[in-house]
Amino acid sequence: MFDYEEVPENYIAVEFVNTVRKALKFSSRDLGIALNVRFFRQYDNASPRQFPGTYNFKHKIDLAGCVFRSMPSTVWISVQAANPVKTVFHESRHVFQITKLDSGDYEPDADTYARAAIDAFYHWPEAGTADYFKQCPLP
Numbered sequence: 001m002f003d004y005e006e007v008p009e010n011y012i013a014v015e016f017v018n019t020v021r022k023a024l025k026f027s028s029r030d031l032g033i034a035l036n037v038r039f040f041r042q043y044d045n046a047s048p049r050q051f052p053g054t055y056n057f058k059h060k061i062d063l064a065g066c067v068f069r070s071m072p073s074t075v076w077i078s079v080q081a082a083n084p085v086k087t088v089f090h091e092s093r094h095v096f097q098i099t100k101l102d103s104g105d106y107e108p109d110a111d112t113y114a115r116a117a118i119d120a121f122y123h124w125p126e127a128g129t130a131d132y133f134k135q136c137p138l139p
């Protein structure tokens with residue numbers, strides 16, 4: 001099991017947050033769904049909790065992002081995600097699956113959507129010229 005805690009947005013590099021928000025704006029329009037974002041990090045004994053008052057959860061795999069069925073419009077993005085834009089698109093598609101589809105092909109469909117969305121995002125004028133794949137160092 002891995003332990004995760006929510007990271008308040010003001011502790012995250014502003015370029016990371018802006019890049020994620022741009023990607024989220026793209027997928028929200030592209031998929032026709034409302035989307036919010038919250039951020040998290042993995043913690044363990046070597047790197048204990050830094051934000052004890054925030055939401056925390058466990059999961060059996062090492063997550064770059066996730067969506068909880070109890071909060072179906074919220075995409076959760078790890079501040080440690082190697083490719084946060086792709087993760088936003090993958091998780092946005094899960095929101096779409098939960099709210100709009102009734103299909104069982106969840107992971108392949110999310111991966112296919114993420115690959116297509118990345119290509120389209122690069123050609124989207126509003127995406128700008130930020131480094132979309134920048135990793136976020138925690139303070």
Ligand SMILES: [Zn+2]
Binds near residue numbers: 090094106107110
């Ligand atoms: Zn997935």
